[in-house]
Amino acid sequence: MSDAIITAALQYRVGRSFEISHLDLRVPTGAIYGFLGANGSGKTTTIRLLLGLLRARAGTITLLGQPMPARAPEILARVGYVPEQPHLDGTLTVQELLQFQAAFYPGWDWSLAESLLGQFDLDRHRLFGKQSKGQKAKTMMLLALAQRPELLVLDEPTDGLDPVARRDILSALLEFVAQGDATVFISTHLVHELERICDWIGVMDNGHLLVQEPLLQLKRGVKRLQLSGLPAGATPPAPATLLSREVSAPGMETWTVRAWEPPMTGSIAALGATVLMETDLDLEDGFIALLRAFRIGQTR
């Protein structure tokens, strides 16, 4: 399987501190890739680099098999982008926006645009500037989907929307994905939404990519373990890593681990210790544990 997005050793900075340092992203074709991170972690900057809106200091970007920004016009004709903030001319009506957008994209699909207008319950004669927040988000999503993009880049597409608008937008997105093998790169801090739809997860913090792997692999490996009879200073067997450790009494510890595999319980037993309880963490708890571990590691 080829990759829709590849970045190699990508760097970007403003002033003295790095905003993005040594970023190696890999988004497989056909994946729904959830790009997770707190506000200010570098998600939007990364997206702007990918789309050629910012210029990297070093490193390379390959989108849909071609180099960015060298081949920007050809690539961007095949990419749909929904930015975080409404970016369209508020004095145009929805119909005018559609006509304007259609002119730029060879793959534009009027019948999909018409059906989404109905599905989203949008008034084509309304000015973009007079639309509600939810209607604006739907209009932007409609414009991106009707391009029939091979790669869809969504920056916080449902942030701050009411549940109904959010649901409509996600349903339309998934329906689109089911029709072909488009790749979706979706940045958000709304972890629960990702847990339903993504098959790949990348976690950003402070300009670093902490994790990049299939969602199921990430979730399978993140556990909270209650242990007893543990020798002082024991650590989990590789490749598992310790995200946090709480010591409640000598030998009694609670670990949060990553990349845990069931046979490792045997290695714990070999230390003379027992796993009293093993709890699965959901994506949000796992995400928080990862960020904490990374931040503590940085301040040390």
Added chain:
Amino acid sequence: MFSQIDARSATPLYDQIAARLRIAIAAGELVAGEGLPSVRQLASQLRINPATVAQAYRDLEADGFVEMRQGAGTFVSDVAQEGRQQERRRHAVHLVRKMVAEAGRLRISPEELRAAFTEVLGSRSK
């Protein structure tokens, strides 16, 4: 049918969907020849990745619970009575295992659990 689907669970969503459909077929809630929603419909309805639904359907096909007909959709297979009974037994054991594990965490003894089971089931059959 899929109200119990929980994305936060450690059980992958495709396993949850396949398990739910398997028990629906075993219980006769879905009958042989009945069409399942298309991958696209179900993904959109549950707001999950279409690849997840496709994986669930493929697993069900491998187990002989559904047939995927190219271009026509996915249909419930004619599962023999024995296969359906086996699936129900499997699911019943799964439910009891979950309950026993939860009781263990709460330090409820097997005797207490058995007594509670009899009490609840007894009142049900009346």
